[in-house]
Amino acid sequence: MNLKALRSLAGCTATSGVLCLRFTCKSLNFTYRVRAFQAAVDYLKTLQRFTLSNVFLxxxxxxxxxxxxxxxxxxxxxxxxxxGLVCVSFPLHPPGQTHTHVKRSEDLRALSHVPVLFVSGTADNMCERKLLESVVEQMKSSSSVHWVEGGSHGLAVKGRTEESVLEEVNSRIMTWILEHV
Structure with missing residues (x-):
């Protein structure tokens, strides 16, 4: 939750007038993380101070x-x-285990009527470019990919400052969100 990239994106959304709830799950258990995400959404729905609309996950x-x-x-x-759905550094497969991409992309391929933006690095060892592009072609929902040239799984790029990469990523995400509101 306190990763610089997440703090930066939350600041960018706030500047654009978009509420951003960020949280973290310390567990690596995937099912637990999904339940925690669901609990956060359920909690927001109970608040009477505002009504949830235009929800982007x-x-x-x-x-x-x-x-x-x-x-x-x-x-x-x-x-x-x-x-809409924004997937930053989607881990399509563990490093060197590209065969797992089919299982890891099931939820994406099953989505319908939810546009998806992927932000991924061209040097991400957990998301081979050709595999992600193949998944995007198979998806029912409209989707697009913003490739960060030379970006790793953490979107670090040799020869670029972290701030310049964050500015690029945040700008693309906010433009995409505002296009889909």
Whole structure:
């Protein structure tokens, strides 16, 4: 939750007038993370100070997988519950285990009516470019990929400052969100 990239994106969303709830799950258990994400959404729905609308789910790495799983569940329960999904550094496969991409992309391929933005590095050892592009082609939902040239799984780019990469990523995410509101 206190990663510089997440703090930076939360600041960018706030500047644009978009509420951003960020949280972290210390467990590496995928099912637990999805339940924690669901609990956060459920909690927001109970607040009487404001009404949830134009909800975008987002996550980084395993959080992106959890957001996709929750997005699939919410959309199956109520069409229009989620306006969009942002997947930053989606871990399509563990390093060197590209065969696992089919299982890890099930929720993405099952989504319907939820646009998806992927932000990934071209040098991400957990998301081979050709595999992600193949998944995007198989998806029912409209989707696009913003490739960070030379970016690793953490979106670090040799020869670029972290701030310049964050500015690029945040700008692309906010432009995409505002296009889909």
């Amino acid at each position: 987002a996550g980084r790495s395993m959080g992106a997988r959890a957001a996709a799983a929750l997005g699939r569940q919410l959309c199956a329960a109520e069409e229009g519950a989620v306006r």
